[in-house]
Amino acid sequence: MRGREDEWTGLMRSAMAGDDVAYHRLLKAITPVLRAAARRGLARAGQPPDQAEDIVQDILLAVHLKRHTWDSEAPFAPWLFAIARNKLIDALRRRGRRIFVNIDDFAETLPGEAPQETASASEVAAQLNTLPQRQRDVLQSIAVDSASIKDTAAKFSMSEGAVRVALHRGLAALTARLRDR
Amino acid sequence: MDTDQLIRTLAADNAHRAPRVGAVLTMALLVAAPLSILIFATFLGVRPDVMSAMHNPFFDMKFAVTLSLAIPAIIVSLHLSRPEALMRGWGWLLLLPVGLLAVAIGGEMMMAPAMPMTMRLVGKNSRVCLAAIPAMGLPLLAGALFGLRHGAPSRPALAGALAGMLSAGLAATLYASHCTDDSPLFVATWYTLATALVTAIGALVGSKVLRY
Numbered sequence: 559m560r561g562r563e564d565e566w567t568g569l570m571r572s573a574m575a576g577d578d579v580a581y582h583r584l585l586k587a588i589t590p591v592l593r594a595a596a597r598r599g600l601a602r603a604g605q606p607p608d609q610a611e612d613i614v615q616d617i618l619l620a621v622h623l624k625r626h627t628w629d630s631e632a633p634f635a636p637w638l639f640a641i642a643r644n645k646l647i648d649a650l651r652r653r654g655r656r657i658f659v660n661i662d663d664f665a666e667t668l669p670g671e672a673p674q675e676t677a678s679a680s681e682v683a684a685q686l687n688t689l690p691q692r693q694r695d696v697l698q699s700i701a702v703d704s705a706s707i708k709d710t711a712a713k714f715s716m717s718e719g720a721v722r723v724a725l726h727r728g729l730a731a732l733t734a735r736l737r738d739r
Numbered sequence: 740m741d742t743d744q745l746i747r748t749l750a751a752d753n754a755h756r757a758p759r760v761g762a763v764l765t766m767a768l769l770v771a772a773p774l775s776i777l778i779f780a781t782f783l784g785v786r787p788d789v790m791s792a793m794h795n796p797f798f799d800m801k802f803a804v805t806l807s808l809a810i811p812a813i814i815v816s817l818h819l820s821r822p823e824a825l826m827r828g829w830g831w832l833l834l835l836p837v838g839l840l841a842v843a844i845g846g847e848m849m850m851a852p853a854m855p856m857t858m859r860l861v862g863k864n865s866r867v868c869l870a871a872i873p874a875m876g877l878p879l880l881a882g883a884l885f886g887l888r889h890g891a892p893s894r895p896a897l898a899g900a901l902a903g904m905l906s907a908g909l910a911a912t913l914y915a916s917h918c919t920d921d922s923p924l925f926v927a928t929w930y931t932l933a934t935a936l937v938t939a940i941g942a943l944v945g946s947k948v949l950r951y
Contacts, residue, residue, distance in 0.1 A: 582750035622749045624891040626757040627821045640823035644893050683740045700751050701744040726755045
């Protein structure tokens, strides 16, 4: 545990110093841990685990947009888990009110069927469609078509700076919509 | 969008650098301050006998009290803008103005009273005080909440309450230069009520707008 968390702290320090590869590795490394925590949380609240991926994506977006609140002298894991806990509680609260009825419906029509295990998430994708055209184009190009910022700039005849701005604004807008939905 | 795609997108945005919460809070307060000062200049103004009042330690004490609320509240609100932050070990900072007031009240009790205690407590400006501190505090509160939105507080209502305290503390610092009631009893009663009001508004609004 100790070793893993020290490694995260090191990766995050490199990421904050501008190392995009370290940042990518860090996000990949924390995702399975977040996923397991989200599933445990859902199970304890008696909710189906297929929403775990939405929660994971919520947490990742918050980590990204709030990483300036991390103190690079402090260990990374307590900061990460505080954000994860916050997002998980939010998600359970929100779903708790809305979804219990649906679970009852589900249990009646499909008795005994185990909840489906899936790694797809629908909420980020759904909110993506509500973004302004330019932000959506840029996000889709980078996320779905795996294009670089440079290629994306060429594709839409934009400057790289404009692509970066649209990318960041798009991520911030996505997060705001997920929070306020 | 699957999670790998999201991670790739976030990594592509790694170059984006956000300012620290302290910098955004400072800017927001500086933008809001002229509004509060305008309210002060239009409706209140510095008391006419300010030069002689400055020789009265109880006049000066008012500024020590209001600043000992505002400055620790700023420090604690910035601390709480980190998601893993706990109140433990920080709460005593908020007791500083309480301690100062207790000392001042004790000091006044030991002196030969110029006025009966009830007159000192009620003063001449209690209504103005109750209106002016919240009125000048609200623009600052809006600025403080805007600045703290840049953070990630795990307890939004508590962070909002601190935004209220720091705004009330700054507004009360302005107000103290207008008010002719210098008795610590007056300050302990009416400044505290006005501060509690702004703090409650901060907590209420904060619980909604400081979620991240």
